[in-house]
Amino acid sequence: MSIKTLLTWFEKQGRHELPWRKTSDVYHIFLSEVMLQQTQASRVAEHYYPHFLQKYPTLQNLADASLDEVLGDWSGLGYYSRARNLHKAVQLCKEEGLPHDFKELQKLPGVGRYTASAVCSFALNQSIAVIDTNINRVLKRYFALMDDKLVLHKAEEFLNKEFPKEHNLALMDLGSLVCTPKNPTCKECPLSFTCKGKNEPEIFTCKKKTQYENLELYLGVCLVDKKLALVKSSDKLYKDLYVLPPVEPVEEDFIASFKHSYTKYRITVSLYKTQTTPLEARYFSYEELLQAPISSMTKKALQFLN
Ligand code: SF4
Incomplete structure (x- = not known):
């Protein structure tokens, strides 16, 4: 019935x-x-x-x-x-x-x-x-x-x-x-x-509490001829996506920081100006970035750079 x-x-x-x-x-x-x-x-x-x-x-x-x-x-x-x-x-x-x-x-x-x-x-x-x-x-x-x-x-x-x-x-x-x-x-x-x-x-409701992990990322912003340097990520989180390259934080180069949540991670992202980029970096124009395989975290970072 x-x-x-x-x-x-x-x-x-x-x-x-x-x-x-x-x-x-x-x-x-x-x-x-x-x-x-x-x-x-x-x-x-x-x-x-x-x-x-x-x-x-x-x-x-x-x-x-x-x-x-x-x-x-x-x-x-x-x-x-x-x-x-x-x-x-x-x-x-x-x-x-x-x-x-x-x-x-x-x-x-x-x-x-x-x-x-x-x-x-x-x-x-x-x-x-x-x-x-x-x-x-x-x-x-x-x-x-x-x-x-x-x-x-x-x-x-x-x-x-x-x-x-x-x-x-x-x-x-x-x-x-x-x-x-x-x-x-x-x-x-x-x-x-x-x-x-x-x-x-x-x-009778399954209550699985998500265990969140905090992460801090320091990412470099390098612009050459109005093109932004990104590198292909090899880590598990963003594998094969283009991301801003990691840098050592230098206080006077600080641009901005923002929070981002992704799966079980609560990420604090800090952006820094940098002149040095890894050899494998690829440079993207604004138009290319619209089509590129980038994560929503990178998209958020781009909003700050606008
Ligand atoms: S507990 Fe769920 S399945 Fe049972 S009567 Fe209420 S709504 Fe329906």
């Missing part, structure tokens, strides 16, 4: 307007799922997803692009390892296309259980339980589970084998719109009648 009520609710209240809900193209769904990892749907829907599809309408187009170009288009979306893995994955699948198999998909770089299940369910309507943070929370509350390890088994039992895609999407939307982390609106919930956790939903 709850399963049917859930689908009726989804039909009326689901987020059908999301652009990746209007297609069953495996490449399009794969692209959207990689972008949606740890990123709000509205940011992906408004710019990045349509931009990528316009520029790289086929998997082959994306595979043929250079990594620099892909990182440039990804600029501002964060978690750049996703872009590098996406590029590697489509290159591996250039000849035969993306696999239509749950296990095979997980062999691709950066593809875990969630992304593989989402592609198999949303693009191919395969009978596989999808579990993202929203679905995890709904199921934990609905079945009153104290332990995350029990969720997969329950999700598989609860899966609507006749309409697996709609069922997974419905749970996802329910978690996003009704069974929210704080103050779920149980009165409006299609599962309310049989929900075991509705009296104390907060108990």
